[in-house]
Amino acid sequence: MANKALMANAIRALAMDAVQQANSGHPGAPMGMADMAVALWSEHLRYNPANPHWFDRDRFVLSNGHASMMLYSVLHLTGYDLPMSEIKNFRQLHSKTPGHPEIDVTPGVETTTGPLGQGITNAVGMALAEKLLATEFNRKGHTIVDHHTYAFLGDGCMMEGISHEAAGLAGAWRLGKLIALYDDNGISIDGQVKPWFIDNTRERFEAHGWNVIGPLDGNDEKDVSKAIAKAKKSGADDNKPTLIICKTIIGKGSPHRQGTAKAHGEALGAEEIKLTREALHWPYPAFEIPKEVYDDWNHKAAGAEVEADWNSRFAAYAAAFPALASEFTRRMRGELPKDFNQTAFDTVVAAHTKAETVASRKASQLALESFTAALPEMLGGSADLTGSNLTNTKSTPPLRFDPKTGAVVLGAIAQPAKQGAEDEAKPASAADSVVTVASAEPLNIIGRHINYGVREFGMAAVMNGVTAHGGYIPYGGTFLTFSDYSRNAIRMAALMKRRVIHVFTHDSIGLGEDGPTHQSIEHAWSLRLIPNLDVWRPGDTAETAVAWAVALQNATRPTALLLSRQNIAYAPKTDLxxxxxxxxxxxxxxxxxxxxxxxxxxxxxxxxxxxxxxxxxxxxxxxxxxxxxxxxxxxxxxxxxxxxxxxxxxxxxxxxxxxxxxxxxxxxxxxxxxxxxxxxxxxxxxxxxxxxxxxxxxxxxxxxxxxxxxx
Missing domain, CATH: 3.40.50.920 (Rossmann fold)
Known part of the structure; x- marks a missing residue:
């Protein structure tokens, strides 16, 4: 039987050693959350260290990203391609262990977290993507999308306003497979948070429509594991997300630093590390892990087994629904259909031929009519400005959830051609149109336009989570002046090199009477300053169609489209x-x-x-x-x-x-x-x-x- 105490202490030892060697970092949170990590990774998380990208793995997000050494330690110990040399190279140039987790840098990291609060919001986007993909692709007797999204978050995430936006959306969307574990250690850089953080977290999240478990002892691995099991069951029963409040001791094990602000963002120091080793009964030198601890953590065999089981189920699915399986694979790989270039060409030529005088926001909607009909993976939305942003189309009815069950409301489902009786046709409800893949096996039709409410920052960070999960190309609209609210999430998409499309309308003083509070002056150049973000301010319908086509084709760069409220005449041109x-x-x-x-x-x-x-x-x-x-x-x-x-x-x-x-x-x-x-x-x-x-x-x-x- 695995020695869970030693497994947790391995995390603590690696965290304090790596931070000490770098003379930079945050040892306290990793040491405090070590038991939470043991409970999740050793007993609940479905993952395969040999293949960090297999489709139906559980997703994990470290929202309090300063605790990165907890995650790096676990990834190393469980068998990911993260050798001890990288642990020793923590926070150094070109290492796979940067200060905060970064996607595509460290194997097993699902999203780039940094500024607090965005990680939990990314997790909401991931859980939404899982729920929508499951609705679109799963068939009776063939479940290929069925995984959980887990997130760790801390006091700082709770204090950031975006966490309120994220929690409200998760509750409204009934994301029952989202489980967040709150590291409630009561300490931030400035000390004990009691003087400035008095929220009743339990009641807050319950008001947002979540199940809440705890407070419990977050340093008791068994209690945490039981809570996760309970969360999975309750989420399946009522389709509500779950928050587990884990009371922990920051810097646990350090005789003089645990429970203090000094454990938060400072190396413990050689003498304190020596005393901590003694207190933890950890006699091993720096960066040494005994074989029995490695054996307890090693997840390679179990990971290979769980992936092999899914591969077998997917093979059966592909045999029954070959076109759907092909479509699912294409979308999870982020590939556009083979005929997309022709679709884009036709859309641009049509705009050029009609030469309409319309606002570029309307030109955007005209282009979207074509692209959303051709790409079922396009998932649109607006931050309470749909009628102004014009991000909705005939192919993207509103996304809605059954108020009783929390299930995604289906717009329509077609009878599969020549499939077995196991696929029962469901009655169609009102949907503006039906988008199907080019096959005799249609997708279940879901709403594809999200009403985010007045949550610009939350919308942007949710979209980052959606695209990090895979399967959808998210786009969302608001006024250009409100890009200030979204900016940090836009920056994170650019840093992650992810395809997220921001539709910013009312792009200038041309919006008129709303006045200087709403008139964008500095915003275009402010966005152009963000590395790896493409910014388009098109001047007519053809330029707008091209901007959309380029944004959709660019899989490694987010895009901001700056669009007018006022009408713009078409500019004659020959070379499109x-x-x-x-x-x-x-x-x-x-x-x-x-x-x-x-x-x-x-x-x-x-x-x-x-x-x-x-x-x-x-x-x-x-x-x-x-x-x-x-x-x-x-x-x-x-x-x-x-x-x-x-x-x-x-x-x-x-x-x-x-x-x-x-x-x-x-x-x-x-x-x-x-x-x-x-x-x-x-x-x-x-x-x-x-x-x-x-x-x-x-x-x-x-x-x-x-x-x-x-x-």
């Missing part, structure tokens, strides 16, 4: 292919009758301001001044192009004038001689008055070009 390069010549002087006149300048514009640039081009032509107009819907994409293309679009010898209804700072990197922008906050007035007041007129753009040419 160059749009995807982020910037292109939309109009040469010849287009306004300047065929034999030497080009004098280049006007660069984005979004609705492309029309201003084109109008200014005509005014300048009347004065015998020839200018080129460049539309730059995505500066981030253009910046990645080769030097030759950049020089072709923006010739070095020509002065450049940028036009965008936002701060001017970012445009100077393109060698602009002038920028027509706005470096103050907006005003409350009808949009046409604001455009005139702030100088966003064709006349002012033309005058700016003339002034540059006279220098």
């Amino acid at each position: 292919g160059d749009i995807s390069r982020g910037a292109y010549v939309v109009s040469e002087p010849e287009a306004v009758g300047m065929k034999n006149k030497k080009t004098a300048a280049v006007i660069i514009a984005t979004g609705s301001e492309v029309q201003l640039a084109l109008a200014a081009q005509k005014l300048l032509a009347a004065k015998k001044i020839a200018v080129r107009v460049v539309s730059m819907p995505s500066t981030t994409t253009f910046d990645r192009q080769d030097v030759a293309y950049k020089k072709d679009v923006l010739p070095k010898k020509l002065p450049r004038i940028a036009v965008e209804m936002g701060v001017t700072a970012g445009w100077w990197k393109y060698g602009c001689a002038a920028v027509v922008g706005i470096d103050t906050f907006g005003e409350s007035a009808p949009a046409p008055e604001l455009f005139k007041y702030f100088g966003f007129t064709a006349e002012n753009v033309a005058a700016t070009v003339e002034a540059v040419l006279k220098r």
